[in-house]
Amino acid sequence: MGSMMMMTMKKVFIILSSVHSLFFLLILPVNSNLIPESFIHCLSSDHQFPSNTSILSVTYVTTNASYQSLLHSCVQNLRFLSSDTPKPLAIITALEYSHVQTAVTCSKSNGLQIRIRSGGHDFEGLSYRSQVPFVILDLRNLKSVSIDIEDGSAWVESGATLGELYYAIAEKSPVHGFPAGSYPGVGIGGHFSGGGVGYLVRKYGLAADNVIDALVVDVNGRILDKESMGSDLFWAIRGGGGGSFGVVLAWRIKLVQVPAVVTACKPIRTFEHGAIDLLHKWQYVQPKLSEKITSLPVSNRLGVEFNFLFLGRVEELLEMTEDEFPELQLRKEDCSEMSWIESVLFLSGYPGGNSIEILKNRAYNPFRVHLKLKTDLIHQPLPYEAFEGMRKWNTGVDSGSIFFQSYGGIMKRISESELPFPHRKVQYEILYLMGWMEGDKKDGEKSSSEKYIHQLGELYELMTPYVADNPRSAYVNSRDLDLGTNDVFGTTTYSKAENDWGLRYFKNNFRKLAIIKAEVDPTNFFNHQQSIPPLFVTHHNEL
Ligand SMILES: Cc1cc2nc3c(=O)[nH]c(=O)nc-3n(C[C@H](O)[C@H](O)[C@H](O)COP(=O)(O)OP(=O)(O)OC[C@H]3O[C@@H](n4cnc5c(N)ncnc54)[C@H](O)[C@@H]3O)c2cc1C
Ligand SMILES: *[C@@H]1O[C@H](CO)[C@@H](O)[C@H](O)[C@H]1NC(C)=O
Ligand SMILES: *[C@@H]1O[C@H](CO)[C@@H](O)[C@H](O)[C@H]1NC(C)=O
Numbered sequence: 048m049g050s051m052m053m054m055t056m057k058k059v060f061i062i063l064s065s066v067h068s069l070f071f072l073l074i075l076p077v078n079s080n081l082i083p084e085s086f087i088h089c090l091s092s093d094h095q096f097p098s099n100t101s102i103l104s105v106t107y108v109t110t111n112a113s114y115q116s117l118l119h120s121c122v123q124n125l126r127f128l129s130s131d132t133p134k135p136l137a138i139i140t141a142l143e144y145s146h147v148q149t150a151v152t153c154s155k156s157n158g159l160q161i162r163i164r165s166g167g168h169d170f171e172g173l174s175y176r177s178q179v180p181f182v183i184l185d186l187r188n189l190k191s192v193s194i195d196i197e198d199g200s201a202w203v204e205s206g207a208t209l210g211e212l213y214y215a216i217a218e219k220s221p222v223h224g225f226p227a228g229s230y231p232g233v234g235i236g237g238h239f240s241g242g243g244v245g246y247l248v249r250k251y252g253l254a255a256d257n258v259i260d261a262l263v264v265d266v267n268g269r270i271l272d273k274e275s276m277g278s279d280l281f282w283a284i285r286g287g288g289g290g291s292f293g294v295v296l297a298w299r300i301k302l303v304q305v306p307a308v309v310t311a312c313k314p315i316r317t318f319e320h321g322a323i324d325l326l327h328k329w330q331y332v333q334p335k336l337s338e339k340i341t342s343l344p345v346s347n348r349l350g351v352e353f354n355f356l357f358l359g360r361v362e363e364l365l366e367m368t369e370d371e372f373p374e375l376q377l378r379k380e381d382c383s384e385m386s387w388i389e390s391v392l393f394l395s396g397y398p399g400g401n402s403i404e405i406l407k408n409r410a411y412n413p414f415r416v417h418l419k420l421k422t423d424l425i426h427q428p429l430p431y432e433a434f435e436g437m438r439k440w441n442t443g444v445d446s447g448s449i450f451f452q453s454y455g456g457i458m459k460r461i462s463e464s465e466l467p468f469p470h471r472k473v474q475y476e477i478l479y480l481m482g483w484m485e486g487d488k489k490d491g492e493k494s495s496s497e498k499y500i501h502q503l504g505e506l507y508e509l510m511t512p513y514v515a516d517n518p519r520s521a522y523v524n525s526r527d528l529d530l531g532t533n534d535v536f537g538t539t540t541y542s543k544a545e546n547d548w549g550l551r552y553f554k555n556n557f558r559k560l561a562i563i564k565a566e567v568d569p570t571n572f573f574n575h576q577q578s579i580p581p582l583f584v585t586h587h588n589e590l
Contacts (some may be wrong), residue, residue: 080109082136086182089153096145096152096268105146105188107138114138118175121164121183123232125485126417126496127172135162135175138183147294148268150184155266155572162575163294165205166234170420170526173290173575174237178535186236187409189296194219196302200259201225204297205236210391210406216302217388217403224305224387227254229343230414231395231406239298240289241524242468244476246356246394249341249456251303255285255466260299263292266568270296279563283579286468287560288523288552291579292567305387310357310364311394312382314375317350323434325375326351326451330428332372334474338456340367343394346449348441353377354394360384416482419500421507422525423514424473433513440506446499447506450478469554470522477514478525479506504529523552528576537574541582548577558582 090102107114117138122128136159141147154161160181164174175183186206192215194201203212210231216223226247228238243254251257260273261284271293273281283292316322326344333342339358344351353375357364361382368377385393392403396413405411437449454473463469470476481499511519521527531547533539541549541561549557561582564571571581 080134080136082108082182083157083159086137086153086157086159089156090149093149093153096148098143098145098149100142102139102141102146102149105140105142107140108136109134117185118183121167121175121185122172123167123412123415124170124172124418125415126419127176132172132176133178133181135177135181135183138185140185140188142188144189144262144264144270144296147184147186147189147264147296148270150182151264151266151294151572152268154182154184160572160574163236163290163573164234165236165289166208166232166238168230168233169237169289170418171528171576173526173577177575184294186234186294186296192216194302196220196223199223199302200299201302202297202299203235205234205239205295207235208407208409209233209235209238210408213388213391214403214406217386220302221307221386222305223302225254225300225302226251226257229391229395231391231397232409232412232414235298236295237289238524240284240287240295242286242466242522243524244452244454244522246341246343246390247303247305247358248458249338249453250358252457252461253286253466253468254300255468256461257301257303258285258298259301261285262296264294264296266293266570266572279559280567283467283560283563283567286466286523287556287563287579288467288577290575291560291564291573293573306358307386308360308384309387309390310355310359310361310382310384311390312355312357312364312377313352313394314377314381315350315352316375318438320350321374322346322351323431323438325353326434327428327431328372328374329353329451330425330474333453334455336371337367340364341456342451342453344451346437346441346451347447348444355382356390356394357382414482416484417496417499419481419503420525421479421503421527421529422521423477423479423510424470424520424522425475425477425514426473426516428474429513433510436509437506440502440509444481444499444502446481446483447502448480448482450476450480452476452478463554464556464559467553467556467560468522469556470520476522476525477510479503479510518551520554521548521551523577526577530577532576533574533578533580537571539580541580544580549579 107117139150160177161184162174164185167174189204190207192203196219209227227243228245239254263271341356343354361384453475458471461471463471481503483499485495560579564579565581565583
């Protein structure tokens with residue numbers, strides 16, 4: 048188990064071996080994977096939060112037959128399925144809000160950490176791994192979506208996926224949508240907590256920009272809404288990153304208008320046919336394009352796929368690209384007119400020809416491989432040689448893609464302190480992604496994970512001279528533990544976290560996040576490898 052457990056064991060040993068060795072033997076089982084009896088007792092006897100079904104019926108401990116397969120299904124990044132990844136003492140798949148309340152209060156009173164899991168897509172696996180004894184609170188069953196078209200709003204529970212939300216909206220209306228991420232498998236809970244960027248970002252901003260209420264279970268097990276949680280906590284949960292402030296059960300969102308017919312395109316341009324020139328040019332073109340266009344070029348070793356979503360008809364798009372980006376030579380055949388929900392499927396990389404039903408299929412996840420991601424946020428066009436460098440890197444590795452996610456549009460008109468997500472002036476985000484399977488390792492080679500992570504690190508190094516703004520910033524949903532981590536005891540100082548990753552993810556909003564953290568969770572119960580540390584200040588006007 049984790050090093051804290053080991054330390055406790057050591058202390059226990061030193062004290063007890065000098066007292067009575069038989070007593071030591073009796074105490075030994077503490078070091079096993081067994082859940083403390085007192086925790087189970089707390090779950091079964093805590094009637095503070097009445098429920099219709101017993102929480103024990105959804106509590107899986109290591110000896111339960113389905114524990115293994117359930118744990119397996121929590122893990123979306125296969126890098127963390129390895130045997131040296133610490134395992135939870137229990138997995139609780141909450142069915143009711145009261146289960147979440149009980150799980151929080153019982154974990155707290157028993158000195159166990161919780162890891163909150165909605166979709167499990169955290170790039171560093173923070174929703175299902177910890178170095179200290181912990182319980183996974185899995186929200187996969189809290190997934191209802193209720194749409195109010197009249198009002199143009201919806202309530203969506205954290206355990207739903209983006210695909211399920213999009214599907215439910217489209218079922219009710221062909222002209223409503225929601226601006227969130229482009230990958231249907233991602234969970235609402237983690238995604239909204241960190242911001243949420245996708246193909247409607249230039250027109251409508253982040254997912255978090257369109258959240259108008261939420262239900263949160265706080266550290267004392269209370270359920271709070273926007274009114275009762277107050278404006279600070281409501282600000283913090285919309286972009287401050289998941290797992291620091293409480294468990295968000297559900298979100299009320301404002302739906303947005305989309306035309307009945309949109310145009311989606313993904314022309315591929317090879318490097319032989321000038322893909323680098325086009326990417327370089329794209330940087331100058333994309334900020335000037337209409338907000339109705341969001342583009343996401345993806346480069347791999349063969350070339351670049353120029354993915355576009357245009358909120359309008361194909362003729363209008365072709366006229367625009369003809370004027371603004373003639374070099375791309377976008378043709379009608381590169382594009383298709385379709386409904387917004389069809390564009391979600393088409394642009395997500397899910398296989399073509401499938402009906403949109405696949406958006407609701409949680410078992411379908413082509414990205415369920417070993418993953419490592421690093422990112423940069425770009426404020427100024429990069430020089431040509433940066434793209435040449437990326438291409439050279441890409442052709443030298445057998446795995447790896449580079450995504451260029453447009454920002455801009457409405458984002459530029461939103462203040463950096465409106466929400467914790469501060470990157471409003473960014474032109475685009477580069478995502479350097481490695482995805483691989485284990486087992487392709489030759490004798491004497493490092494493990495494939497080491498190899499691929501090392502290669503990705505080389506790319507990040509290579510980009511340093513071009514992107515170095517101070518500090519080099521990142522988006523919290525593109526989680527990267529290389530930026531630094533909290534210590535396992537949860538005692539990381541504010542200034543260390545600020546220097547390591549705080550300012551990079553949140554710029555000047557980090558301080559406010561840490562002050563709010565101290566107010567709502569002063570004992571730092573909700574903590575993980577990169578959670579916000581509490582900052583205690585004497586005067587409230589410090590915000
Ligand atoms: C294949 C893939 C594609 C992606 N595409 C996009 C994209 O297009 N745009 C984009 O912006 N991001 C994208 N992401 C990143 C994604 O937004 C984040 O990984 C997000 O945090 C995942 O949310 P989740 O609920 O699936 O993750 P989880 O792993 O369940 O949670 C992530 C973090 O949030 C915490 N958390 C989870 N649920 C809650 C809750 N209910 N209350 C409080 N804290 C909670 C967890 O403890 C963890 O720290 C992508 C990720 C992957 C793997
Ligand atoms: C786990 O195992 C215990 C002991 O056998 C059993 O009482 C309990 O019902 C099981 N839990 C689940 C969720 O199946
Ligand atoms: C519990 O049961 C009551 C009565 O049937 C019902 O009204 C309520 O919605 C249920 N609660 C949950 C969380 O299922």
